[in-house]
Amino acid sequence: MAELIAGVGVSHIPALGVAMExxxxxxxxxxxxxxxxxxxxxxxLELDTVIVIYNDHASAFSLELLPTFAIGAAESYAPADEGYGARDVPVVRGDANLSWHLIDSVIPAGFDLAVAQKLDVDHGLTVPLTVLFGSPDEWPVTVVPIEVNVVQQPTPSAQRCFDLGRAIGRAVASYPGGSRIGIVGTGGMSHQLQGRRAGHINTVFDQMFLSAIVDKPQALxxxxxxxxxxxxxxxxxxxxxxLVMRGALGDDVSCVHSGYHVPVSNTAAGLVAIDNRGSSR
Structure with missing residues:
Protein backbone atom coordinates (compact mmCIF):
# COMPACT_ATOMS: atom_id res chain seq x y z
CA MET A 1 0.00 0.00 0.00
CA ALA A 2 0.95 3.65 -0.27
CA GLU A 3 2.82 5.24 2.60
CA LEU A 4 2.25 8.71 3.99
CA ILE A 5 5.86 9.63 4.69
CA ALA A 6 5.75 13.20 5.94
CA GLY A 7 3.78 16.37 6.52
CA VAL A 8 4.80 19.99 6.11
CA GLY A 9 3.07 23.14 7.33
CA VAL A 10 4.20 26.26 5.49
CA SER A 11 3.08 29.81 4.78
CA HIS A 12 2.09 30.69 1.23
CA ILE A 13 2.49 34.48 1.10
CA PRO A 14 3.73 35.69 -2.33
CA ALA A 15 6.75 37.44 -0.79
CA LEU A 16 7.98 34.09 0.51
CA GLY A 17 7.81 32.64 -2.99
CA VAL A 18 9.87 35.53 -4.37
CA ALA A 19 12.47 35.14 -1.62
CA MET A 20 12.78 31.38 -2.13
CA GLU A 21 13.14 31.63 -5.92
CA LEU A 45 12.37 11.40 0.97
CA GLU A 46 11.95 10.72 -2.78
CA LEU A 47 8.24 11.48 -2.67
CA ASP A 48 6.05 10.55 -5.62
CA THR A 49 3.09 12.78 -4.80
CA VAL A 50 2.19 15.56 -2.40
CA ILE A 51 -1.34 16.40 -1.28
CA VAL A 52 -1.48 20.18 -0.90
CA ILE A 53 -4.11 21.74 1.38
CA TYR A 54 -4.56 25.37 0.36
CA ASN A 55 -7.11 28.12 -0.07
CA ASP A 56 -8.04 29.73 -3.35
CA HIS A 57 -7.71 33.52 -3.55
CA ALA A 58 -10.63 34.18 -5.95
CA SER A 59 -8.68 32.62 -8.82
CA ALA A 60 -10.67 29.45 -9.51
CA PHE A 61 -13.59 30.22 -7.18
CA SER A 62 -15.32 33.41 -6.06
CA LEU A 63 -17.49 34.64 -3.21
CA GLU A 64 -20.48 33.71 -5.38
CA LEU A 65 -19.36 30.08 -5.60
CA LEU A 66 -17.01 28.92 -2.86
CA PRO A 67 -17.10 25.30 -1.69
CA THR A 68 -16.14 24.48 1.88
CA PHE A 69 -13.82 21.73 0.61
CA ALA A 70 -12.86 20.93 -2.99
CA ILE A 71 -10.43 18.46 -4.55
CA GLY A 72 -8.75 18.56 -7.92
CA ALA A 73 -9.14 15.44 -10.05
CA ALA A 74 -7.25 16.46 -13.18
CA GLU A 75 -4.06 15.42 -14.93
CA SER A 76 -2.61 18.93 -14.63
CA TYR A 77 -3.26 22.33 -13.06
CA ALA A 78 -2.18 25.58 -14.69
CA PRO A 79 -0.80 28.48 -12.61
CA ALA A 80 -3.64 30.99 -12.25
CA ASP A 81 -3.57 34.58 -13.45
CA GLU A 82 -4.17 36.49 -10.22
CA GLY A 83 -4.65 39.85 -11.92
CA TYR A 84 -1.04 40.55 -12.77
CA GLY A 85 -0.20 37.43 -14.76
CA ALA A 86 0.46 33.88 -13.64
CA ARG A 87 3.53 33.06 -11.55
CA ASP A 88 6.43 31.94 -13.70
CA VAL A 89 6.42 28.39 -12.37
CA PRO A 90 5.88 24.99 -14.01
CA VAL A 91 2.44 23.58 -14.67
CA VAL A 92 1.45 21.36 -11.74
CA ARG A 93 1.18 17.70 -12.72
CA GLY A 94 -1.79 15.92 -11.15
CA ASP A 95 -2.27 12.40 -9.84
CA ALA A 96 -5.84 11.74 -10.94
CA ASN A 97 -5.80 8.13 -9.73
CA LEU A 98 -4.96 9.15 -6.19
CA SER A 99 -7.47 12.01 -6.39
CA TRP A 100 -10.29 9.64 -7.27
CA HIS A 101 -9.23 7.20 -4.57
CA LEU A 102 -9.45 10.02 -2.02
CA ILE A 103 -12.82 11.10 -3.43
CA ASP A 104 -14.20 7.57 -3.25
CA SER A 105 -12.90 7.14 0.31
CA VAL A 106 -13.43 10.54 1.94
CA ILE A 107 -16.91 11.42 0.65
CA PRO A 108 -18.50 8.19 1.98
CA ALA A 109 -16.76 8.98 5.29
CA GLY A 110 -18.91 12.10 5.57
CA PHE A 111 -16.87 14.87 3.93
CA ASP A 112 -18.65 16.40 0.94
CA LEU A 113 -15.79 17.45 -1.31
CA ALA A 114 -16.60 19.39 -4.46
CA VAL A 115 -14.77 17.69 -7.35
CA ALA A 116 -12.93 19.92 -9.83
CA GLN A 117 -11.82 18.24 -13.05
CA LYS A 118 -10.43 21.56 -14.27
CA LEU A 119 -8.70 23.87 -11.80
CA ASP A 120 -6.19 26.70 -12.03
CA VAL A 121 -4.06 27.02 -8.90
CA ASP A 122 -2.75 30.27 -7.43
CA HIS A 123 0.06 31.24 -5.06
CA GLY A 124 -1.68 29.40 -2.22
CA LEU A 125 -0.47 26.17 -3.81
CA THR A 126 2.54 27.14 -5.90
CA VAL A 127 4.46 29.17 -3.28
CA PRO A 128 4.78 26.11 -0.97
CA LEU A 129 6.09 24.10 -3.91
CA THR A 130 8.73 26.78 -4.46
CA VAL A 131 9.69 26.69 -0.78
CA LEU A 132 10.14 22.91 -0.91
CA PHE A 133 11.58 22.43 -4.40
CA GLY A 134 13.07 25.73 -5.54
CA SER A 135 12.75 26.76 -9.19
CA PRO A 136 12.94 23.58 -11.31
CA ASP A 137 11.94 23.29 -14.95
CA GLU A 138 9.35 20.73 -13.81
CA TRP A 139 8.01 19.99 -10.35
CA PRO A 140 9.57 16.69 -9.16
CA VAL A 141 6.29 15.39 -7.71
CA THR A 142 2.70 15.05 -8.79
CA VAL A 143 0.13 16.96 -6.76
CA VAL A 144 -3.38 16.46 -5.43
CA PRO A 145 -4.83 19.91 -4.59
CA ILE A 146 -7.43 20.17 -1.83
CA GLU A 147 -9.02 23.60 -1.35
CA VAL A 148 -10.43 24.80 1.97
CA ASN A 149 -12.67 27.83 2.41
CA VAL A 150 -10.98 30.13 4.92
CA VAL A 151 -12.17 33.25 3.10
CA GLN A 152 -15.90 33.65 3.69
CA GLN A 153 -17.95 32.70 6.73
CA PRO A 154 -19.04 30.16 7.67
CA THR A 155 -15.64 28.46 7.47
CA PRO A 156 -14.94 24.91 8.67
CA SER A 157 -13.84 24.54 12.26
CA ALA A 158 -10.38 23.48 13.34
CA GLN A 159 -11.83 20.16 14.53
CA ARG A 160 -13.57 19.57 11.20
CA CYS A 161 -10.31 20.24 9.36
CA PHE A 162 -8.40 17.86 11.64
CA ASP A 163 -11.06 15.18 11.10
CA LEU A 164 -10.81 15.65 7.33
CA GLY A 165 -7.10 15.01 7.67
CA ARG A 166 -7.82 11.81 9.57
CA ALA A 167 -10.05 10.64 6.72
CA ILE A 168 -7.36 11.50 4.18
CA GLY A 169 -4.77 9.58 6.18
CA ARG A 170 -6.97 6.48 6.26
CA ALA A 171 -7.60 6.78 2.54
CA VAL A 172 -3.89 7.01 1.72
CA ALA A 173 -3.22 3.92 3.86
CA SER A 174 -5.66 1.95 1.66
CA TYR A 175 -4.29 3.18 -1.68
CA PRO A 176 -2.83 0.26 -3.69
CA GLY A 177 0.79 0.36 -4.76
CA GLY A 178 3.93 1.61 -3.14
CA SER A 179 3.60 5.37 -3.63
CA ARG A 180 5.54 7.58 -1.26
CA ILE A 181 3.23 10.46 -0.37
CA GLY A 182 3.62 13.72 1.52
CA ILE A 183 0.98 16.17 2.66
CA VAL A 184 1.39 19.95 2.91
CA GLY A 185 -0.83 22.30 4.89
CA THR A 186 -0.46 25.91 3.78
CA GLY A 187 -1.31 29.44 4.93
CA GLY A 188 -0.65 31.81 7.80
CA MET A 189 0.94 32.50 10.10
CA SER A 190 -0.53 35.48 11.98
CA HIS A 191 -1.45 38.39 9.76
CA GLN A 192 -4.31 40.71 8.90
CA LEU A 193 -4.45 42.67 5.67
CA GLN A 194 -7.29 45.08 6.36
CA GLY A 195 -9.28 46.96 9.02
CA ARG A 196 -8.15 48.52 12.26
CA ARG A 197 -5.88 45.54 13.03
CA ALA A 198 -4.09 45.59 9.67
CA GLY A 199 -0.50 44.48 10.25
CA HIS A 200 -1.45 42.36 13.28
CA ILE A 201 1.31 39.90 14.27
CA ASN A 202 1.15 37.58 17.29
CA THR A 203 4.56 35.93 17.61
CA VAL A 204 3.71 34.26 20.92
CA PHE A 205 0.70 32.54 19.38
CA ASP A 206 2.64 31.57 16.25
CA GLN A 207 5.45 29.96 18.25
CA MET A 208 2.92 28.10 20.38
CA PHE A 209 1.20 26.83 17.23
CA LEU A 210 4.48 25.66 15.65
CA SER A 211 5.14 23.53 18.73
CA ALA A 212 1.61 22.27 19.35
CA ILE A 213 0.98 21.24 15.76
CA VAL A 214 3.59 18.52 16.27
CA ASP A 215 2.92 17.31 19.80
CA LYS A 216 -0.51 18.60 20.86
CA PRO A 217 -2.66 19.06 17.77
CA GLN A 218 -5.84 18.22 19.68
CA ALA A 219 -5.33 21.35 21.78
CA LEU A 220 -5.41 23.39 18.57
CA LEU A 243 -4.60 20.84 10.94
CA VAL A 244 -5.79 18.95 7.85
CA MET A 245 -2.14 18.06 7.25
CA ARG A 246 -1.53 17.08 10.86
CA GLY A 247 -4.71 15.04 11.08
CA ALA A 248 -3.53 12.88 8.18
CA LEU A 249 -0.42 11.88 10.13
CA GLY A 250 -0.18 9.43 13.00
CA ASP A 251 0.56 10.02 16.67
CA ASP A 252 4.22 8.99 16.82
CA VAL A 253 5.79 11.73 14.73
CA SER A 254 8.95 13.79 15.00
CA CYS A 255 9.75 17.38 14.09
CA VAL A 256 12.57 17.55 11.57
CA HIS A 257 12.74 21.31 11.00
CA SER A 258 10.96 24.45 12.12
CA GLY A 259 11.43 28.03 10.94
CA TYR A 260 9.81 31.39 11.61
CA HIS A 261 10.33 34.89 10.23
CA VAL A 262 8.39 38.16 10.17
CA PRO A 263 9.27 39.98 6.93
CA VAL A 264 8.57 43.57 5.99
CA SER A 265 5.19 42.54 4.55
CA ASN A 266 3.71 42.25 8.07
CA THR A 267 2.85 38.61 7.50
CA ALA A 268 4.48 36.12 9.82
CA ALA A 269 5.93 33.22 7.83
CA GLY A 270 6.38 29.80 9.37
CA LEU A 271 7.38 26.27 8.46
CA VAL A 272 7.33 22.93 10.23
CA ALA A 273 8.45 19.61 8.74
CA ILE A 274 7.14 16.43 10.37
CA ASP A 275 8.43 12.88 9.83
CA ASN A 276 5.56 10.36 9.93
CA ARG A 277 7.55 7.17 9.46
CA GLY A 278 7.45 6.18 13.13
CA SER A 279 3.67 6.44 13.34
CA SER A 280 1.05 3.80 13.70
CA ARG A 281 -2.45 5.01 13.05
Whole structure:
Protein backbone atom coordinates (compact mmCIF):
# COMPACT_ATOMS: atom_id res chain seq x y z
CA MET A 1 0.00 0.00 0.00
CA ALA A 2 0.95 3.65 -0.27
CA GLU A 3 2.82 5.24 2.60
CA LEU A 4 2.25 8.71 3.99
CA ILE A 5 5.86 9.63 4.69
CA ALA A 6 5.75 13.20 5.94
CA GLY A 7 3.78 16.37 6.52
CA VAL A 8 4.80 19.99 6.11
CA GLY A 9 3.07 23.14 7.33
CA VAL A 10 4.20 26.26 5.49
CA SER A 11 3.08 29.81 4.78
CA HIS A 12 2.09 30.69 1.23
CA ILE A 13 2.49 34.48 1.10
CA PRO A 14 3.73 35.69 -2.33
CA ALA A 15 6.75 37.44 -0.79
CA LEU A 16 7.98 34.09 0.51
CA GLY A 17 7.81 32.64 -2.99
CA VAL A 18 9.87 35.53 -4.37
CA ALA A 19 12.47 35.14 -1.62
CA MET A 20 12.78 31.38 -2.13
CA GLU A 21 13.14 31.63 -5.92
CA UNK A 22 16.53 33.32 -5.64
CA UNK A 23 19.96 32.11 -4.58
CA UNK A 24 19.60 33.22 -0.98
CA UNK A 25 21.78 36.28 -1.25
CA UNK A 26 20.94 39.84 -0.23
CA UNK A 27 17.75 40.58 1.72
CA UNK A 28 16.51 37.01 1.15
CA UNK A 29 19.43 35.48 3.04
CA UNK A 30 17.64 35.33 6.40
CA UNK A 31 14.60 33.69 4.78
CA UNK A 32 16.76 31.03 3.09
CA UNK A 33 18.58 30.37 6.33
CA UNK A 34 15.32 29.55 8.10
CA UNK A 35 13.37 27.81 5.32
CA UNK A 36 15.77 26.24 2.81
CA UNK A 37 17.15 23.45 5.09
CA UNK A 38 13.93 21.50 4.59
CA UNK A 39 14.65 21.12 0.87
CA UNK A 40 17.37 18.49 1.23
CA UNK A 41 15.23 16.52 3.66
CA UNK A 42 12.28 16.54 1.24
CA UNK A 43 14.58 15.60 -1.65
CA UNK A 44 15.91 12.63 0.32
CA LEU A 45 12.37 11.40 0.97
CA GLU A 46 11.95 10.72 -2.78
CA LEU A 47 8.24 11.48 -2.67
CA ASP A 48 6.05 10.55 -5.62
CA THR A 49 3.09 12.78 -4.80
CA VAL A 50 2.19 15.56 -2.40
CA ILE A 51 -1.34 16.40 -1.28
CA VAL A 52 -1.48 20.18 -0.90
CA ILE A 53 -4.11 21.74 1.38
CA TYR A 54 -4.56 25.37 0.36
CA ASN A 55 -7.11 28.12 -0.07
CA ASP A 56 -8.04 29.73 -3.35
CA HIS A 57 -7.71 33.52 -3.55
CA ALA A 58 -10.63 34.18 -5.95
CA SER A 59 -8.68 32.62 -8.82
CA ALA A 60 -10.67 29.45 -9.51
CA PHE A 61 -13.59 30.22 -7.18
CA SER A 62 -15.32 33.41 -6.06
CA LEU A 63 -17.49 34.64 -3.21
CA GLU A 64 -20.48 33.71 -5.38
CA LEU A 65 -19.36 30.08 -5.60
CA LEU A 66 -17.01 28.92 -2.86
CA PRO A 67 -17.10 25.30 -1.69
CA THR A 68 -16.14 24.48 1.88
CA PHE A 69 -13.82 21.73 0.61
CA ALA A 70 -12.86 20.93 -2.99
CA ILE A 71 -10.43 18.46 -4.55
CA GLY A 72 -8.75 18.56 -7.92
CA ALA A 73 -9.14 15.44 -10.05
CA ALA A 74 -7.25 16.46 -13.18
CA GLU A 75 -4.06 15.42 -14.93
CA SER A 76 -2.61 18.93 -14.63
CA TYR A 77 -3.26 22.33 -13.06
CA ALA A 78 -2.18 25.58 -14.69
CA PRO A 79 -0.80 28.48 -12.61
CA ALA A 80 -3.64 30.99 -12.25
CA ASP A 81 -3.57 34.58 -13.45
CA GLU A 82 -4.17 36.49 -10.22
CA GLY A 83 -4.65 39.85 -11.92
CA TYR A 84 -1.04 40.55 -12.77
CA GLY A 85 -0.20 37.43 -14.76
CA ALA A 86 0.46 33.88 -13.64
CA ARG A 87 3.53 33.06 -11.55
CA ASP A 88 6.43 31.94 -13.70
CA VAL A 89 6.42 28.39 -12.37
CA PRO A 90 5.88 24.99 -14.01
CA VAL A 91 2.44 23.58 -14.67
CA VAL A 92 1.45 21.36 -11.74
CA ARG A 93 1.18 17.70 -12.72
CA GLY A 94 -1.79 15.92 -11.15
CA ASP A 95 -2.27 12.40 -9.84
CA ALA A 96 -5.84 11.74 -10.94
CA ASN A 97 -5.80 8.13 -9.73
CA LEU A 98 -4.96 9.15 -6.19
CA SER A 99 -7.47 12.01 -6.39
CA TRP A 100 -10.29 9.64 -7.27
CA HIS A 101 -9.23 7.20 -4.57
CA LEU A 102 -9.45 10.02 -2.02
CA ILE A 103 -12.82 11.10 -3.43
CA ASP A 104 -14.20 7.57 -3.25
CA SER A 105 -12.90 7.14 0.31
CA VAL A 106 -13.43 10.54 1.94
CA ILE A 107 -16.91 11.42 0.65
CA PRO A 108 -18.50 8.19 1.98
CA ALA A 109 -16.76 8.98 5.29
CA GLY A 110 -18.91 12.10 5.57
CA PHE A 111 -16.87 14.87 3.93
CA ASP A 112 -18.65 16.40 0.94
CA LEU A 113 -15.79 17.45 -1.31
CA ALA A 114 -16.60 19.39 -4.46
CA VAL A 115 -14.77 17.69 -7.35
CA ALA A 116 -12.93 19.92 -9.83
CA GLN A 117 -11.82 18.24 -13.05
CA LYS A 118 -10.43 21.56 -14.27
CA LEU A 119 -8.70 23.87 -11.80
CA ASP A 120 -6.19 26.70 -12.03
CA VAL A 121 -4.06 27.02 -8.90
CA ASP A 122 -2.75 30.27 -7.43
CA HIS A 123 0.06 31.24 -5.06
CA GLY A 124 -1.68 29.40 -2.22
CA LEU A 125 -0.47 26.17 -3.81
CA THR A 126 2.54 27.14 -5.90
CA VAL A 127 4.46 29.17 -3.28
CA PRO A 128 4.78 26.11 -0.97
CA LEU A 129 6.09 24.10 -3.91
CA THR A 130 8.73 26.78 -4.46
CA VAL A 131 9.69 26.69 -0.78
CA LEU A 132 10.14 22.91 -0.91
CA PHE A 133 11.58 22.43 -4.40
CA GLY A 134 13.07 25.73 -5.54
CA SER A 135 12.75 26.76 -9.19
CA PRO A 136 12.94 23.58 -11.31
CA ASP A 137 11.94 23.29 -14.95
CA GLU A 138 9.35 20.73 -13.81
CA TRP A 139 8.01 19.99 -10.35
CA PRO A 140 9.57 16.69 -9.16
CA VAL A 141 6.29 15.39 -7.71
CA THR A 142 2.70 15.05 -8.79
CA VAL A 143 0.13 16.96 -6.76
CA VAL A 144 -3.38 16.46 -5.43
CA PRO A 145 -4.83 19.91 -4.59
CA ILE A 146 -7.43 20.17 -1.83
CA GLU A 147 -9.02 23.60 -1.35
CA VAL A 148 -10.43 24.80 1.97
CA ASN A 149 -12.67 27.83 2.41
CA VAL A 150 -10.98 30.13 4.92
CA VAL A 151 -12.17 33.25 3.10
CA GLN A 152 -15.90 33.65 3.69
CA GLN A 153 -17.95 32.70 6.73
CA PRO A 154 -19.04 30.16 7.67
CA THR A 155 -15.64 28.46 7.47
CA PRO A 156 -14.94 24.91 8.67
CA SER A 157 -13.84 24.54 12.26
CA ALA A 158 -10.38 23.48 13.34
CA GLN A 159 -11.83 20.16 14.53
CA ARG A 160 -13.57 19.57 11.20
CA CYS A 161 -10.31 20.24 9.36
CA PHE A 162 -8.40 17.86 11.64
CA ASP A 163 -11.06 15.18 11.10
CA LEU A 164 -10.81 15.65 7.33
CA GLY A 165 -7.10 15.01 7.67
CA ARG A 166 -7.82 11.81 9.57
CA ALA A 167 -10.05 10.64 6.72
CA ILE A 168 -7.36 11.50 4.18
CA GLY A 169 -4.77 9.58 6.18
CA ARG A 170 -6.97 6.48 6.26
CA ALA A 171 -7.60 6.78 2.54
CA VAL A 172 -3.89 7.01 1.72
CA ALA A 173 -3.22 3.92 3.86
CA SER A 174 -5.66 1.95 1.66
CA TYR A 175 -4.29 3.18 -1.68
CA PRO A 176 -2.83 0.26 -3.69
CA GLY A 177 0.79 0.36 -4.76
CA GLY A 178 3.93 1.61 -3.14
CA SER A 179 3.60 5.37 -3.63
CA ARG A 180 5.54 7.58 -1.26
CA ILE A 181 3.23 10.46 -0.37
CA GLY A 182 3.62 13.72 1.52
CA ILE A 183 0.98 16.17 2.66
CA VAL A 184 1.39 19.95 2.91
CA GLY A 185 -0.83 22.30 4.89
CA THR A 186 -0.46 25.91 3.78
CA GLY A 187 -1.31 29.44 4.93
CA GLY A 188 -0.65 31.81 7.80
CA MET A 189 0.94 32.50 10.10
CA SER A 190 -0.53 35.48 11.98
CA HIS A 191 -1.45 38.39 9.76
CA GLN A 192 -4.31 40.71 8.90
CA LEU A 193 -4.45 42.67 5.67
CA GLN A 194 -7.29 45.08 6.36
CA GLY A 195 -9.28 46.96 9.02
CA ARG A 196 -8.15 48.52 12.26
CA ARG A 197 -5.88 45.54 13.03
CA ALA A 198 -4.09 45.59 9.67
CA GLY A 199 -0.50 44.48 10.25
CA HIS A 200 -1.45 42.36 13.28
CA ILE A 201 1.31 39.90 14.27
CA ASN A 202 1.15 37.58 17.29
CA THR A 203 4.56 35.93 17.61
CA VAL A 204 3.71 34.26 20.92
CA PHE A 205 0.70 32.54 19.38
CA ASP A 206 2.64 31.57 16.25
CA GLN A 207 5.45 29.96 18.25
CA MET A 208 2.92 28.10 20.38
CA PHE A 209 1.20 26.83 17.23
CA LEU A 210 4.48 25.66 15.65
CA SER A 211 5.14 23.53 18.73
CA ALA A 212 1.61 22.27 19.35
CA ILE A 213 0.98 21.24 15.76
CA VAL A 214 3.59 18.52 16.27
CA ASP A 215 2.92 17.31 19.80
CA LYS A 216 -0.51 18.60 20.86
CA PRO A 217 -2.66 19.06 17.77
CA GLN A 218 -5.84 18.22 19.68
CA ALA A 219 -5.33 21.35 21.78
CA LEU A 220 -5.41 23.39 18.57
CA UNK A 221 -8.70 21.80 17.51
CA UNK A 222 -10.32 23.19 20.67
CA UNK A 223 -9.83 26.76 19.42
CA UNK A 224 -12.85 28.25 17.69
CA UNK A 225 -12.75 30.18 14.42
CA UNK A 226 -13.18 33.34 16.49
CA UNK A 227 -10.18 32.33 18.62
CA UNK A 228 -8.01 31.98 15.52
CA UNK A 229 -9.09 35.35 14.16
CA UNK A 230 -8.61 37.04 17.54
CA UNK A 231 -5.14 35.57 18.08
CA UNK A 232 -3.76 35.29 14.55
CA UNK A 233 -5.76 37.88 12.59
CA UNK A 234 -8.36 37.46 9.87
CA UNK A 235 -5.89 35.85 7.45
CA UNK A 236 -4.10 34.00 10.22
CA UNK A 237 -7.25 31.88 10.38
CA UNK A 238 -5.70 30.01 7.43
CA UNK A 239 -3.81 27.99 10.03
CA UNK A 240 -6.69 25.51 10.25
CA UNK A 241 -5.37 24.11 6.96
CA UNK A 242 -2.26 22.95 8.81
CA LEU A 243 -4.60 20.84 10.94
CA VAL A 244 -5.79 18.95 7.85
CA MET A 245 -2.14 18.06 7.25
CA ARG A 246 -1.53 17.08 10.86
CA GLY A 247 -4.71 15.04 11.08
CA ALA A 248 -3.53 12.88 8.18
CA LEU A 249 -0.42 11.88 10.13
CA GLY A 250 -0.18 9.43 13.00
CA ASP A 251 0.56 10.02 16.67
CA ASP A 252 4.22 8.99 16.82
CA VAL A 253 5.79 11.73 14.73
CA SER A 254 8.95 13.79 15.00
CA CYS A 255 9.75 17.38 14.09
CA VAL A 256 12.57 17.55 11.57
CA HIS A 257 12.74 21.31 11.00
CA SER A 258 10.96 24.45 12.12
CA GLY A 259 11.43 28.03 10.94
CA TYR A 260 9.81 31.39 11.61
CA HIS A 261 10.33 34.89 10.23
CA VAL A 262 8.39 38.16 10.17
CA PRO A 263 9.27 39.98 6.93
CA VAL A 264 8.57 43.57 5.99
CA SER A 265 5.19 42.54 4.55
CA ASN A 266 3.71 42.25 8.07
CA THR A 267 2.85 38.61 7.50
CA ALA A 268 4.48 36.12 9.82
CA ALA A 269 5.93 33.22 7.83
CA GLY A 270 6.38 29.80 9.37
CA LEU A 271 7.38 26.27 8.46
CA VAL A 272 7.33 22.93 10.23
CA ALA A 273 8.45 19.61 8.74
CA ILE A 274 7.14 16.43 10.37
CA ASP A 275 8.43 12.88 9.83
CA ASN A 276 5.56 10.36 9.93
CA ARG A 277 7.55 7.17 9.46
CA GLY A 278 7.45 6.18 13.13
CA SER A 279 3.67 6.44 13.34
CA SER A 280 1.05 3.80 13.70
CA ARG A 281 -2.45 5.01 13.05
Missing amino acids: GDGSGPAAVVHEKFAPVRQWVRD TELTNTDYIREAGSEGAELVMW
